[in-house]
Amino acid sequence: MRPPAPPRPLRDLPPPAGVTLLPDGSGADVSIFADDAEAVEVCLFETGDDSGESERRVALSERAHGFWFGRLPGVGEGQRYGVRVHGPWDPERGWRHNPAKLLLDPYARGIEGRVTWRPEVFGHSVGPTLVGDARLRDERDSAPYVPRGVVLGDGFDWAGDRPLHHPLTDSVLYETHVRNLTRRLPGVPAHLRGTYAGLAHEATLEHLTRLGVTAVELLPVHAFTSEPALVQRGLTNHWGYNTLGFFAPHAGYAHASDPQGVLDEVKTMVRELHRAGVEVILDVVYNHTAELGGHDGPTLAWRGLDARTYYRLDERGHDIDVTGCGNTLDLRHPVVARMVLDSLRYWVQEVHVDGFRFDLAVALARGRNDDYDMDHPFLVALRTDPVLSRVKNVAEPWDVGMHGWRTGQFPPPFSEWNDRYRDTVRSFWLTDVAAQAHAGHGVQDLATRLAGSQDLFGARDRGPIASVNYVTAHDGFTAHDLVAYDHKHNGPNGEGNRDGSGHNLSWNHGVEGPTRDEEVLTRRRRSLRNLLGTLLVSTGVPMLNAGDELGRTQRGNNNAYCQDNEISWFDWELAPWQEDLLATTGFLTRLRREHRVLRQRTFFQGRPVADDGAQDVAWYGADGSAMTDGAWGDPGTRTLQLLLDGTWLGEESVLLVLHGGAQDTTLTLPRPPAGASYRLVWDSAWERPGDPQDVAADLREQVTATSLRVYLTAR
Known part of the structure; x- marks a missing residue:
């Protein structure tokens, strides 16, 4: 039987939505929004020793502005409850009220139980109960098959906890x-x-x-x-x-x-x-x-x-x-x-x-x-x-x-996942010269991403901190699988490998999946370090996909949303190369932390920072000379050098050398800031971080194929 319509409200405004415990411990206020309803009941559940679960329904006695509300004497912490709504049933007009269905309070702070997928949890007739119109109201009680809300208290010993407020630059x-x-x-x-x-x-x-x-x-x-x-x-x-x-x-x-x-x-x-x-x-x-x-x-x-x-x-x-x-x-x-x-x-x-x-x-x-x-x-x-x-x-x-x-169109102070960064970095390190030529551009887009994606986030004074840079995330290949698989392998998901993206910009380095070929494995590990290294020295806010620092694999599954098993769980029995990768990632985050020039809040302006006309950012080619318009757009350009002058910050300058060519090469570093010399502090060709190495006076360096280097200046 439908409860009687509520009388005139006793309060001008409803209490806060959900269940609010009264300060004196005498009960609780409850407030539920159901604008088109004709009556709303709160269902209080109790469990006896032998009698099972009992349900007591309380009709809410007040209504205002679409909210139904009332006071529940005696209700306290731990009370289990749900909601039933009476009203019109006309799916074509969006009315789907069905008091046979126990509903969760959208504001419930605790939820007990789970959904059991049976026809009773649908408001309309489905499956074997279907008779005529598929949207006939189903009159069976859903309570045995759905969760209950639970009233919780707010008490907790925070022991002086306060927000950390780490700056996005850090x-x-x-x-x-x-x-x-x-x-x-x-x-x-x-x-x-x-x-x-x-x-x-x-x-x-x-x-x-x-x-x-x-x-x-x-x-x-x-x-x-x-x-x-x-x-x-x-x-x-x-x-x-x-x-x-x-x-x-x-x-x-x-x-x-x-x-x-x-x-x-x-x-x-x-x-x-x-x-x-x-x-x-x-x-x-x-x-x-x-x-x-x-x-x-x-x-x-x-x-x-x-x-x-x-x-x-x-x-x-x-x-x-x-x-x-x-x-x-x-x-x-x-x-x-x-x-x-x-x-x-x-x-x-x-x-x-x-x-x-x-x-x-x-x-x-x-x-x-x-x-x-x-x-x-x-x-x-x-x-x-x-x-x-x-x-x-x-x-x-x-x-x-x-x-x-x-991407790039959210207002400040939002930051955004930067998919353009992801795709550009993958394309540079994991595709060959022919693929770059087909794409029709050289390294100009890569430079834009390294420098904070000003083309996307330059408006409205957003700055590089609006760009959350990433090369992998939960959705897609792990970094390990990005360099070990050309194709997704999502069979365990049970969807015929149709799920998950087919556009991964990945490269298996010649062998699909696991291999014992040491040459292939060496190149894969270097590519892994290229991806992680680029991420952690780029301007913007880096986001690591957890497990990439361990070389974690999902066995080629790029959509492991339904795999609560060894496909998704981290394997902490690390091989030596994984320990090396972890040490490398830790070194790179420390390098970023120690050099503010890698953590800019504003975009580089190319402004003079010294009497000799040196600029805070400068781009160079493989011969150490400044990049030309032709070199920027040449699909054959596979080497890029970026000098970040730290003297205006009172610190060392940083030189990044990205060589995406398939062959080892000899290149010339650009002239360092006045009175300084270079030290090589990290090379993606190294299996793990090594000791800094001084650079010869002629600035000529032998560079491994598809590798990334980081130099610091010394005086």
Whole structure:
């Protein structure tokens, strides 16, 4: 029976969305947005010793501005609950209310249980129950097959924890997965491996500090679920881009067994990472939800509350999909934008995270005509919010909708993943002269990327810190596989190798996959060092794909989103070459940290910095003379030298030599700043960092094929 309509509101405004415990401990306020509903009930669940689970339904007695709210006496920490909504059922108009379906509160801070994929979790009839119209309302109760929200407290001993606020110029980001990093790490106790607690363990912190990273960028830790198709194949959504709750941490990554313990474990992880000098950036998915499959998808939360508000729908009530996942959250609506902003503030203020990487960020900023709008109200709110405008915000500047690629078009102070950097660096080191000639350009684009991508980020005073440089990420080949495979090998995903990108700009060096050919292995290792070295000496904010410093392989799988196994987990039994690579990466991050000229906040201006007319940046060819217009555009140009004059900063100058030719060569270094000489401090031809080497007076150097060198000046 439908509850009676609520009386006139007792309060002018609803309380904060979700469940808010009263200060005097007498109960809680609850507030749920369901604008088109006719009645809303909060369902309180209790578990007895012998009687199983009981459900008590409480009709919310007040309504204002689309929110249904009321007071729940006696409700306290640990209370398990859900929501049922009564209202019209007309899918063609976006009305999908079905009180038979237990819904999660979008603001639930704890989530207990998981989704069991049965017909009952769909609001409409599906599968064997289908009779006539596929969108008939299904009257079966979904409660046995869906999670419950859990009321949590805010108490936690932060022991004086404060934000680190590392400048972006000093930052080295480390994109990683909570589970993958420590699932096999020997120094972490077995029961903590693959958990938030494992990430905070001293053995993990020792690796991060040895490596020299300043922030971990964690793949999604919001509560999520696996898609039915994956479950049917015996797999899981391992990456977590399938959000079930924007406020609750994913319980599957916790050693703790109860929702309050899960949240406390996450807070402990953040606190301990901060103590080690490492910030925490969360990869967040606000562009779509776990109610996949469009209008025929499951009814778990938002769809059953108010599909017309939460999702982009067309005139037929069908989802407008610019995410590739069947639905798109509609941040044009103030309630949806507020939910996202509330979630972000919660993670900053209550969990102390230091920033966010926004998955498919263009989808968050599509306006009334579905076009990307850099002045979208959500972006304006994010940029002006006194809390959120002070943290690190990184956009993945694309989605899969029309005109969805927007690299360089986000407003300040956003930084962005720079896919142009990725592709240019891969192309230079992993393609031959013929391929470069076909591309129709020489090293000019490479120079632009090395210098911070001013063509993309030069407007609106954004500077090089707007460019998050990367050569690999979670999505695609690892660096090891980039130099060992020409083709993806995604068979274990069960999709006939159709998933994952086929455009990888990779090179197997003559043999596909594993080999014992020492010559091939030597060239692969040098290419690995070229990629990592270029990344860590480029202007901008470098992001390492975790495990690349170990030469980690995914066996050629470039879309391991469903592989919670040895394909994704780091193997910490390192061969000597892997130990060498780890030492090399640590050396390069230290080199970057010690030389400000590699960490510029503004673009190089070519301005004079000395009486002899020396400039802060200068480009040279293989003969040591300045680059000419013809050399810049010549596809045959495979050697580039970049001199970064550090004298105006009161430090050593840095000379970078990038030789992409297939043969060893002799080149001439440019004349160093007045009174200085060069020392070779790193060569990608070295298996591990070596001692500095002085350069002969004639400045002529023998350089290995496809190699990168770093020189410093000495006086």
